[in-house]
Amino acid sequence: MKFFILFFIFITSIFAHDLDVVEKYFVDTNNSLNIQEIMKHKDDFIPIKEYNLGIIKSSVWIKIDLKNNTKQNLKKRINNKMAGINLIDVFLVKDNQITKTYKLGNLREHNKRENDFRISYFDIELQPLQKVEIFIKQKTYGTMEIRWNIVNIKDFETYYFLQGLIYAFFTGILLVMIVLGFTLYFIFKKKHFLIYSLFTLSVGIFQLTIAGFLYQLGIPLDLNKFFTFFIPAFAMILFGLFPLYFFNIQKNEFKITQIIIKISIILLTIFAFTQFFYRIYPDVFYFSKFYVLIIFLLMFTILIFSIRMFLLKKDGSIFYLLANIVYFFFGVLYILVAFGILKYEGFLYYFISIGAIGQDMVLAIGLIYSVYVMRERNEKNIELLGEYSKLSFIGQTMVNISHQWKEPINNIYSSITYIEAAREFKDKNIDTIIDNNLKIIKETTSYLKETALGQLHFYKEEKNIEEVEFCEEINYVIRLMEKEFIKKDIKISFDCNDKLKIKIEKNYFLNVLMILFENSLKAFERRKIKNPKIGIFVKEIENKLEIIFEDNAGGVSKDFIEKIFEKDFSESSSTGIGLYLAKEIVSQKLNGQITAENKNEGLSFKIVI
Known part of the structure; x- marks a missing residue:
């Protein structure tokens, strides 16, 4: 019999817990009860079945009964894993007397709280076979989690x-x-x-x-x-x-x-x-x-x-x-x-x-x-930008060439007519007339050829960055459009260091310059500007080149100055693609920037390469 008794004691000791825990809760629907009143309503507490009560306005009281079943002191840490906007008051009760209180919760000022840890916790030490009641008042504006975990302090710190x-x-x-x-x-x-x-x-x-x-x-x-x-x-x-x-x-x-x-x-x-x-x-x-x-x-x-x-x-x-x-x-x-x-x-x-x-x-x-x-x-x-740029320049070049070729073609036609008339009327100086006019025709034809060949490099497939005499390239565009400037009485001012050389994909830069010239020409014509002027000023600043292109065509309204480089934007009936294309070429092909501002009596563009 003694053997069975000892065996029973041994088995029960294996499955015995060092701490007995009983958890109950009570919902204070009116948020009006204090600890003294709660202690009078112990019988109203009910066992906890669900620890997550969701979002509720009421205060919740949790009652935890602890008993140390061992013959040694137990020190435990009791914590709620839910760190949130809450107010928590803890009351330790022994023999119906409050022995200790803790002020916790992340809705409480730091200097009024027991500790500043990210979750609420408090420590408790139980004497052998000691019983203690713990009342916890919990109010939260988030999810009401009423589970309080009882763990060893070392395990808590490790976790x-x-x-x-x-x-x-x-x-x-x-x-x-x-x-x-x-x-x-x-x-x-x-x-x-x-x-x-x-x-x-x-x-x-x-x-x-x-x-x-x-x-x-x-x-x-x-x-x-x-x-x-x-x-x-x-x-x-x-x-x-x-x-x-x-x-x-x-x-x-x-x-x-x-x-x-x-x-x-x-x-x-x-x-x-x-x-x-x-x-x-x-x-x-x-x-x-x-x-x-x-x-x-x-x-x-x-x-x-x-x-x-x-x-x-x-x-x-x-x-x-x-x-x-x-x-x-x-x-x-x-x-x-x-x-x-x-x-x-x-x-x-x-x-x-x-x-x-x-x-x-x-x-x-x-x-x-x-x-x-x-x-x-x-x-x-x-890739499309390059093709678009080329097509755009072809169109502009055709317009410029038509202006340049108009007079030479008329000269050729006049020379031929002169020769035919001398032959018909049997002019005695016909040989001299033929020689002189053939010379004119040859010179004019050579000019046409030179003008046409001068454009061919714009349509080559290869895109080479080469060192060029920068001022001479700008002069080339000015000469190309000279007839147009003379016809419309436009004064060109050009200031550039003749010795300036730069490595650049010149075809793209000259295309940008042509776009800016065309933009000014249209503005002069649309607004009927008297004494139209265009100024181009080039200067070298450290390792950068700054080109200022300005006119006196009246500028752009303040509301639109920030939009002039946007695709399809135009103050006139044009396509609005020119300045957009100029900006894309400068940024994508020339690794530079172009900006615009109203200055003096017109629009000023600054290109930095």
Whole structure:
């Protein structure tokens, strides 16, 4: 019999717990009870079946009964893993007397709180076989998580040290993607790169806030609230705007989708700004329930839109679709946790971080792919630009040659007519007349030939950068258009160092110069300018060449000065392609810049190469 008794004691000792724990809770619907009143309502507490109560306005009291079953002192750390906007009061009770209180929660000023750690915790030490009651008053503006974990202090410190490393890793990845986005924005000036960077930055700040890291770092309480409620709304606004710029959606495209996105953005903006009134009406934070529904509507709309983009085979749509599938999945988990449907445990502690990192990484790949597509298109555009430039110059050259050849052709015709008349009337000096006029015809024909050959280098396929006498090349264009200048009484001023030499793809530069001349000629004619003037001034500044081209044709209105280099823009009835083409040639082919400003009585262009 003794053997069985000893065996029973041995078996029960194996399965015995060092600490007995009984957990119950009570909902104070009126938020009116204090600890003394609560201690009188112990029988109203009910066993905890669900630890996640969702978003509720009421205060919740948790009662934890502990008993040390061992013959030694036990020191435990009791903690709530949910770091959020909350107020927590802890009361240790022994023999119906309050022996210790703790002030916790991330909604409490740092100097009024027991500790500044990112989650709420307190330590308790139990004597052998000692019993203690713990009452915890909990009020939160987020998800009400009433699970309090009882662990060894060393295990707690190890766990949260590793958690800190995980978040540091997540933060590092986000920082890399933020820098990538800003870098791409400053290089390509595309808004979707900027939106991506700001969105990723907002998500990162929100993650560090709800995990309690920013509170632990000691940021002001108001700023912590701002990051918790305003920043995610701002992030979702950027989330809604991103596809409109990424896919370059026009106003008349996908109207229903655009309407839903814009309405969601307006509602999110309103929600975000209501948070500034929390001092007057603290319960404004509970509007987050409606905010969560708006987020779901926006995410669902964006997911459907991303599927449509994929079916339409838009560039980068596969990456955008994958990113939204990831984000939608984790977003739905967030909503289910917020409404208390899912337990906030296991991997769900990190689901927001996992979802954000997953989405941002896939989007980053999509952005890199879009850069690759832009580069491919840019290379094709450069090729087309060369052909367009050549065709443009051919047209302008034909006009100039027609002016240049008009008089020489008339001279040839006159010489032939003179010879025919001398022969018909049997002029006695016919031989002299024929010789003189043949000489004129030969000289004129040679001039025509020289003029034609002078243009051939513009239409060669090879594009060679060569050292040229820069001033002489500009003089060449001026001579080419000289007849036109004389006809319209345009005075040309040209100042350039004759010894100046530069390595350049001269055909492209001369094309730009022809475009600027043509722009001034049209302005003179359209506005009937008296005493028209064009000035060209070239000077060398360090290792750069500055060319100023200006006229007195009246300039451009202030409203349009920033638009004159845009494609299809024109103040007249012209195509509006000339100055756009000039800017593209200067930036793409000459590795320079061209700018314009109203100066004196006309428009002044500055080209820096």
